[in-house]
Amino acid sequence: MIQLEHLTKEYNGVRAVDDLTTAIPDGEIFGLLGPNGAGKSTTILMLVGLIEPTEGRCLINGLDVARDPITVRKQIGYMPEDVGFYPTLTAAENLTYFGRLYSMDEKILTGKITGLLEQVGLEGVTKTVGGYSKGMRQRLGLAKALLNNPSVIILDEPTANLDPQGVADYRRIIRDVAKNGTTVVVSSHILEEISKVSTSVGILAAGRLVAQGSWQDLAGGLTDRSALQITIRVETLDPMPPIAHPDIVSAEYDRDRCEAVIVARSDIRDAVASTLAGQGIRLRGLAREGRSLEETFLSYYQVAG
Amino acid sequence: MKMAASRLMTIAKKEFFDHIRSRKFLLIFGILLVVAIVGMIGGIADYNKNVDDYNKHQSTIDSPLSSYMPEKPSILSVFSAVATYLVFVGGILGIAMGFDLVSKEKESKSLKILLSHPVYRDEVINGKALGGIAAVGCALLIVLVIALATLLVYGIVPDGNELILILIFGLVSFLLIFSYFAVALFLSTALDESGSALIYTMIIFIALSALVPTLANNTVTEFVIGSQPELPQELVDQMQQSANSSEVAGVTVTFSNKGNNVNNGAWDAFTEKMQAYWEKRQMVHDTLALFSPTMNYESVTTAITKEYSGTAMVLGGSGSTSVVSSFNVASGEDAGIDGILATITANLIALLLFPAAFFGLAYLWFMRLDVR
Numbered sequence: 001m002i003q004l005e006h007l008t009k010e011y012n013g014v015r016a017v018d019d020l021t022t023a024i025p026d027g028e029i030f031g032l033l034g035p036n037g038a039g040k041s042t043t044i045l046m047l048v049g050l051i052e053p054t055e056g057r058c059l060i061n062g063l064d065v066a067r068d069p070i071t072v073r074k075q076i077g078y079m080p081e082d083v084g085f086y087p088t089l090t091a092a093e094n095l096t097y098f099g100r101l102y103s104m105d106e107k108i109l110t111g112k113i114t115g116l117l118e119q120v121g122l123e124g125v126t127k128t129v130g131g132y133s134k135g136m137r138q139r140l141g142l143a144k145a146l147l148n149n150p151s152v153i154i155l156d157e158p159t160a161n162l163d164p165q166g167v168a169d170y171r172r173i174i175r176d177v178a179k180n181g182t183t184v185v186v187s188s189h190i191l192e193e194i195s196k197v198s199t200s201v202g203i204l205a206a207g208r209l210v211a212q213g214s215w216q217d218l219a220g221g222l223t224d225r226s227a228l229q230i231t232i233r234v235e236t237l238d239p240m241p242p243i244a245h246p247d248i249v250s251a252e253y254d255r256d257r258c259e260a261v262i263v264a265r266s267d268i269r270d271a272v273a274s275t276l277a278g279q280g281i282r283l284r285g286l287a288r289e290g291r292s293l294e295e296t297f298l299s300y301y302q303v304a305g
Numbered sequence: 306m307k308m309a310a311s312r313l314m315t316i317a318k319k320e321f322f323d324h325i326r327s328r329k330f331l332l333i334f335g336i337l338l339v340v341a342i343v344g345m346i347g348g349i350a351d352y353n354k355n356v357d358d359y360n361k362h363q364s365t366i367d368s369p370l371s372s373y374m375p376e377k378p379s380i381l382s383v384f385s386a387v388a389t390y391l392v393f394v395g396g397i398l399g400i401a402m403g404f405d406l407v408s409k410e411k412e413s414k415s416l417k418i419l420l421s422h423p424v425y426r427d428e429v430i431n432g433k434a435l436g437g438i439a440a441v442g443c444a445l446l447i448v449l450v451i452a453l454a455t456l457l458v459y460g461i462v463p464d465g466n467e468l469i470l471i472l473i474f475g476l477v478s479f480l481l482i483f484s485y486f487a488v489a490l491f492l493s494t495a496l497d498e499s500g501s502a503l504i505y506t507m508i509i510f511i512a513l514s515a516l517v518p519t520l521a522n523n524t525v526t527e528f529v530i531g532s533q534p535e536l537p538q539e540l541v542d543q544m545q546q547s548a549n550s551s552e553v554a555g556v557t558v559t560f561s562n563k564g565n566n567v568n569n570g571a572w573d574a575f576t577e578k579m580q581a582y583w584e585k586r587q588m589v590h591d592t593l594a595l596f597s598p599t600m601n602y603e604s605v606t607t608a609i610t611k612e613y614s615g616t617a618m619v620l621g622g623s624g625s626t627s628v629v630s631s632f633n634v635a636s637g638e639d640a641g642i643d644g645i646l647a648t649i650t651a652n653l654i655a656l657l658l659f660p661a662a663f664f665g666l667a668y669l670w671f672m673r674l675d676v677r
Binding site for chain 2: 051098
């Protein structure tokens with residue numbers, strides 16, 4: 001469980017994070033979404049205890065990060081955006097060093113490292129980290145974040161340098177750990193990345209949390225800014241019957257062309273298809289138009305900005 | 306507590322092995338070894354020659370022509386040449402070990418990862434210092450062991466007191482290297498780039514090794530205490546007239562004018578003024594020297610190896626005085642370990658305080674370091 005209470009951070013009088021309050025339950029994959037400079041990294045640095053909040057506090061599993069950083073850090077796994085390791089050491093040596101800082105038993109640590117390197121696709125790589133590509137370093141970063149069996153994992157732009165296979169591996173690993181009750185916070189400015197992996201999302205803009213909830217909640221709350229336009233074409237000689245659905249904002253029926261254009265708060269195409277099928281009307285086309293998901297979320301940033 | 310010690314030792318151990326495996330450390334350590342061995346061999350040759358001269362002089366001690374009584378050469382004089390090299394190479398070694406200790410981690414972004422672990426910041430900076438100290442200690446221990454082995458190979462066996470002095474020599478050499486290591490560590494903590502840290506540390510090294518000694522010997526002392534007293538014209542005239550003018554040889558200084566036809570009262574007044582001037586000058590010099598690890602190191606090693614240090618006056622042909630070289634007010638007697646320790650206590654304390662101050666600054670800076 002992660003709780004942020006009125007979390008605020010100022011740099012030279014400028015608020016990078018402004019009065020952030022939220023709670024992330026156990027087992028959630030929480031996507032922290034926002035454009036560059038929105039305050040995502042600053043929020044994460046406060047969560048990890050690398051910088052102190054100007055006001056407010058972060059609680060992880062009920063512990064104040066600023067007051068009890070050692071206990072908190074034992075429970076978290078963190079991967080920063082530009083993940084850095086000791087270039088003269090191998091992946092296993094780097095992980096061994098960090099594992100010792102967790103005071104892990106040497107035998108358990110060795111076994112854990114072997115398993116993690118296999119999991120992230122770095123098994124058998126014997127060269128030192130100095131010779132790694134950015135993607136390999138990011139894979140190692142993910143392994144490091146999982147090293148201490150954390151109850152909270154915090155990942156800052158975790159797929160920035162990964163190849164498609166790496167991204168797929170990362171998503172699989174993250175979903176697996178979340179299934180076991182681990183809370184995951186993923187920060188990214190890439191909407192697709194957040195949408196593919198997270199179970200809930202918080203939108204950060206200009207240091208403020210402008211929206212938070214499940215994808216459905218957020219889409220529901222978007223109203224006109226996020227309205228979807230659904231074009232329905234049917235095969236019928238009769239006038240097209242009106243379609244009823246609570247998410248419909250407006251509907252225009254062109255009876256001559258057997259076509260309807262519906263503006264809805266959510267993607268109701270399945271409901272439309274079922275209704276028409278129930279009335280024995282064959283569909284010729286059912287297309288969703290309007291703003292893309294990215295455009296929709298962009299409107300949040302614009303409103304906040 | 307046990308956990309904290311374990312984390313500290315984990316960091317220190319990594320730092321230690323990073324140092325001793327790094328090319329720059331091995332390269333400079335190799336140079337240090339070579340110059341130490343070369344210095345030892347040269348020093349041993351000089352020592353043997355001095356022992357021969359001493360023995361020869363002993364055999365002619367009853368001669369009425371013998372008015373000069375040389376001191377018995379000390380084994381420690383062998384270390385004099387080593388100290389000459391060590392003061393430079395040791396400083397460079399300390400800088401090489403410290404200049405990128407924190408900045409490299411900032412550059413490689415590993416500091417953020419490291420500090421996200423269950424470690425306190427003071428454990429990180431203390432661990433880094435401890436690892437550095439251990440590496441410097443090992444390097445010097447090897448140098449000392451090789452130096453002692455070289456002595457034994459040449460059939461020179463130090464006695465107990467000499468061994469103690471050799472250990473003190475090792476200790477001050479360690480403090481010298483650690484001093485510049487601490488300066489480099491501080492700048493590595495304060496600056497974001499290793500290149501900048503190296504340049505600024507080198508500037509400080511040059512300032513403390515070359516600029517401060519120059520200022521201490523000339524500019525500042527002249528500014529603080531004024532120029533030295535001139536020999537009164539009356540005495541100059543008398544000395545020129547005197548057939549038996551003052552004899553100046555080497556660094557031997559004599560203000561004695563017995564047997565000369567000069568005005569005793571005027572001469573005594575002049576020597577008194579001159580003595581007071583040089584005492585003041587020495588005080589200013591010694592005070593400034595305390596701020597330079599290089600000068601402190603030279604003072605201590607000079608005292609240990611019984612070289613002549615300080616500032617000597619020589620009466621020139623015209624009767625004017627001029628600074629010619631370092632000197633030590635040689636008592637002509639062996640001061641013993643207690644005497645040497647009394648002479649070097651201030652320098653030793655300064656050599657302890659200097660790295661402590663810079664390490665303290667590095668510590669404070671690191672504790673408040675903005676990790677973004």
